[in-house]
Amino acid sequence: MEQKDSIIVLSGGMDSVTLLHDRKSRIALAVTFDYGSNHNAREIECARWQCELLGIEHIVIPLSFMGEYFSSSLLSGADAIPEGHYADDNMKSTVVPFRNGIMLSVACGLAESRGLKHVMIANHGGDHAIYPDCRAGFVDAMSLAMKEGTYDGVTIIAPYTDITKGEIAVIGKKLGVDYTHTYSCYKGGEEHCGKCGTCVERAEALAYAGIE
Template identity: 50%
Template structure:
């Protein structure tokens, strides 16, 4: 049985990843991160899904470093923009080196437990905007992790080459209830449906209806 630490934000991608790992028979523990994000509400949804699946879940407090990574609309004073996720304006939602910080903690935890790998739910739609979601980054970090740990901890990124719509199709196939996920970056009580993540969420859920989730799962390695 593969032993995996899953990074679970509470959003569509990471919650689908969590369900997929359980579906594939992994032994799973989950980490979420409070880094001072405006949309901290997402952590409640991470907790909810881990509870439903019987997965041990911990929230790591990174708020001490929030001032060091405040050059982002998610952690600083700038407003989260509306508009499509691929628009130039959405670059203001990049949190400096966020995935590297989270993955470093998760890799250390995996090594501490004697686990095999850390899994993260980055996908092909992230590549244009987020440097720490790109294939080159995750491959390099996986190699560094294996070099830097006795247990040769790997980085699992099964969604790197597929779209968010494909991810939603996978989730539909394995029973993810997307009503129990949170995407909006604005930190309100409801999804605003106008920010980039909300727009992308709605598009993905609609497009997933036309995608065969079984065929996508068959292509995934995790």
């Protein structure tokens, strides 16, 4: 049996939930960050449900300062969210500056406090175009900084960096992940809007994997 040596940054969306199931034997703790986005509350609910299903400890850490001081349409209400595909220029407004850097830093401190060796994150190839803190160069540099800045040499595990969301959905299908208990819509409504970038990508990924 694998050692439980990792913490996972779990949003409650498709990608991180798939990684939660994919590497569950190594995950000692899942952390979700409440940073004031439109969809945070619904994501947290899904993250909690998935962790209860797998018997993995789950905590929510507030980062309310991001919602208060940072500039992003993701933090400015549903009406501020652009519609279209991630490839469109207007999607850059959904970037929350250095979000992953901040979350990984907190998760790193939490990992060392718990005696854990790794922080898992589910960034993927489709994120690279508009999210600088999802790219391989950033993840590698952040992992090195974490390793150098901790006594135990905490590092990042990011196995989906170079694959697509569709390929992640294929992994999830094989694992039997229930995607009805995941949430992705940037508008944060009761139902997925189907029009924002993350909704469009989600629908494409599910179709690619042959999931209804």
